[in-house]
Every structure is written in structure tokens, then in C-alpha cells.
Amino acid sequence: MRHTKLFFEYSMDKSEVNNVMSRIEDIRDMLIESTSGLPDIQKEVKVHRYLTSTVTYDTKAPNCYTMVGALVDRHAVCQGISLAASYLFNSVGVDAGVVCGTVDGEEANHAWNVVNIGGRNYHVDVTFDHGTYRYFNLNDQALNGQRSWIPRVKCSGNMSIRPY
Numbered sequence: 389m390r391h392t393k394l395f396f397e398y399s400m401d402k403s404e405v406n407n408v409m410s411r412i413e414d415i416r417d418m419l420i421e422s423t424s425g426l427p428d429i430q431k432e433v434k435v436h437r438y439l440t441s442t443v444t445y446d447t448k449a450p451n452c453y454t455m456v457g458a459l460v461d462r463h464a465v466c467q468g469i470s471l472a473a474s475y476l477f478n479s480v481g482v483d484a485g486v487v488c489g490t491v492d493g494e495e496a497n498h499a500w501n502v503v504n505i506g507g508r509n510y511h512v513d514v515t516f517d518h519g520t521y522r523y524f525n526l527n528d529q530a531l532n533g534q535r536s537w538i539p540r541v542k543c544s545g546n547m548s549i550r551p552y
Contacts, residue, residue, distance in 0.1 A: 411460050416479045423480045428505050431480040432512070435473065436524065439514045443469055466515040470499040473514045477503055487511070489537030498535070502543060509543040511535075 400408065419438060423431040443458050447465055451457035457464035458472035470486045477484035483504040491498045500513035500523070511531050513523035523531075528543045 408456055408460050412455070412475075415459055416476065419476055419480055428482050431482050432477065432503055432505060432525075435476045435480060435482070436512065436514055436517065436521075438476070439469060439473055440518050440520075443472070443514075445469075445515060445518065466499045466513075469515045470501050473501050473512070477501065487537050489535050492534055492536055500535070511543050 415438075419435060423434050426434070439458065442462055444463050445465060446452055446457075446463035449457050449461055449463035451461050451468070452463060452465045453467045454464070455468060455472040455475055457468040464472070474484045474486050484501050486499055487502055488497060488499050490496070498515075500511060500515065502509050503512055503525070504510075505525065510525035510527065511523065512525055516523045526543070528539065531543070
């Protein structure tokens with residue numbers, strides 16, 4: 389019988405992990421406090437605004453594929469941004485998940501979020517919305533032709549409230 393040995397190398401020691409977790413929890417707590425009592429759409433807008441105003445898209449950052457890259461280092465790619473968005477949306481009470489797919493016309497993979505507002509699912513792409521709301525609360529039809537993905541949930545809502 390053959391055995392395989394696994395060796396793990398950690399990128400942070402325990403004190404660094406505690407420091408990073410504390411910084412992430414501070415951001416989470418600030419957003420929870422500032423959205424308390426607000427309708428879900430306004431909670432979503434606050435998280436969206438926070439991320440689009442604090443995170444820079446950066447493929448060279450050391451933690452760019454992680455929530456740490458987005459929330460602590462403030463430099464991330466779509467994967468790190470969408471993981472951070474999902475964490476923050478859920479923390480403030482907006483059901484959310486991450487969608488993986490591609491941007492049509494490009495070979496690279498892309499990640500964005502699906503949120504549930506008022507019992508309906510919507511796509512929101514915080515990465516592409518940097519400073520805008522172009523990809524905020526879109527249904528499948530509106531995103532079709534711009535993204536390709538394997539649908540796990542149907543996004544059929546028709547958002548009449550836009551945060552312009």
C-alpha cells in the first residue's frame with residue numbers, strides 16, 4: 389500500500405492571522421452597524437459602494453485571489469472581490485453567492501455575485517462596476533451576451549430601484 393505525505397506551508401503565522409481577521413471583522417462590523425434597519429437594497433448599495441471605492445483591481449498583488457486581498461490589502465482581482473462581496477452581503481443580511489463564468493469575447497475566467505433582494509435573484513458585478521452601477525442587479529436576460537455561466541439559480545427579477 390502506497391502512502392502520500394502532505395506538507396503545508398502557511399503564508400501567515402498565528403499573530404498575522406489574528407490581525408487580518410480583526411481588520412476584516414472591523415470592516416464587517418462597520419457595515420453591519422451602518423446598515424442596521426435598512427431595507428436589503430440599501431444594504432446591498434452600501435456594500436457595493438464600500439468595495440468599489442476601496443478596492444483596486446490588481447493582478448500582481450500577493451493576496452489578489454482572496455478576500456484578504458480585497459478587504460485588507462485593498463488590491464484584488466474578481467475572485468477576491470466577489471468573495472469579499474459575498475461575505476459582506478451575507479454579513480449585513482443580504483443572501484449572496486459567487487458565480488464563476490467568463491466575460492463573453494474573452495478567454496479568461498471571471499467571478500461575480502448573485503444576490504437575493506425581495507425574494508428575487510440578481511447578478512451584481514462589483515469588479516466591473518468600479519465607480520458605476522452598470523452591472524448592478526441585472527437579471528439573466530440583461531447579462532446574457534455579456535457573460536457566460538452555468539446557471540445554478542435563475543435571476544429573473546426586474547429591479548425598478550436603481551441607486552443612481
